[in-house]
Amino acid sequence: MVPLQAYLILSAIMFIIGAMGVVTRRNAIIVFLSIELMLNSVNLTLVAFSAFFGDATGQVLVFFVMTLAAAEAAVGLAIVIALFRRKQTINLDEINIMKW
Amino acid sequence: MTLEEILFYIFAAGGIISALLVVTRRNPIISAIYLIVNFFCLAGIYLTLHAQFIAVIQILVYAGAIMVLFVFVIMLLNLGNESLLRDGFTWKKVAAGGLGFGVLMELIYIFMMQIGTPSIEMERATNVGTVEAIGRVLFTRFLFPFEVTSLLLTAAIVGAIVLAKKKLD
Numbered sequence A: 001m002v003p004l005q006a007y008l009i010l011s012a013i014m015f016i017i018g019a020m021g022v023v024t025r026r027n028a029i030i031v032f033l034s035i036e037l038m039l040n041s042v043n044l045t046l047v048a049f050s051a052f053f054g055d056a057t058g059q060v061l062v063f064f065v066m067t068l069a070a071a072e073a074a075v076g077l078a079i080v081i082a083l084f085r086r087k088q089t090i091n092l093d094e095i096n097i098m099k100w
Numbered sequence B: 001m002t003l004e005e006i007l008f009y010i011f012a013a014g015g016i017i018s019a020l021l022v023v024t025r026r027n028p029i030i031s032a033i034y035l036i037v038n039f040f041c042l043a044g045i046y047l048t049l050h051a052q053f054i055a056v057i058q059i060l061v062y063a064g065a066i067m068v069l070f071v072f073v074i075m076l077l078n079l080g081n082e083s084l085l086r087d088g089f090t091w092k093k094v095a096a097g098g099l100g101f102g103v104l105m106e107l108i109y110i111f112m113m114q115i116g117t118p119s120i121e122m123e124r125a126t127n128v129g130t131v132e133a134i135g136r137v138l139f140t141r142f143l144f145p146f147e148v149t150s151l152l153l154t155a156a157i158v159g160a161i162v163l164a165k166k167k168l169d
Helices: A004-024 A028-053 A057-087 B003-024 B028-048 B052-077 B091-112 B122-128 B131-138 B143-164
Strands: none
Touching: A004 A028, A004 B003, A004 B028, A004 B091, A028 A057, A028 B003, A028 B028, A028 B052, A057 B052, A057 B131, A057 B143, B003 B028, B028 B052, B052 B131, B122 B131
């Protein structure tokens, strides 16, 4: 019998790894992949609570998070393509026109 | 140790290792492939939680549709100068790692505080994860959010086309 804490700790570890990727990497695509990783770790938390409490609401929320992830990936990758077309780079340190 | 526990620990180890590889690899395509491995491990963990529908959707939508989009864009960008993007050792990274480790320890401490741990009830959990049970909740209590989702996806499609178009006229 795996306790609920094991699922939550696994989810926390994966979330922190994803957050580290977002903070430390400079490649825009890998930052996006890290965001997907963070969304997935949150999904794991929702499914774990849903299964342990016997309530389907958590799994419906996972469904909505997946829809959101699809929309976010489509728009985000379109932004990356537009940026690459203008500046020929996806290095986030060189994309600083809105930095004050 | 039951089969369920063995499967959980195998998938958990696979998930953590593939997550680390996603964040540390230099080549985006290799990162994307390790992210797909991570999604498969997560689908296995969902199966140990008796969430069959979510496990199938995870593989179909995430590993199938969304990752195809990522891999397609990586190939479209045709990055020749990956070595220029090499990020070496900086003190910022050490600080980020320290902060992340601190937050992780706090989270684990909070999770380990015993506050009425619920125990999984096999029959109920098995009934919750089926397509029928999720569909029932989705089309009754969450009907309006479900319909709004279609608006979100339409907006995302239009936004993606407008942003990625060659010239705005």
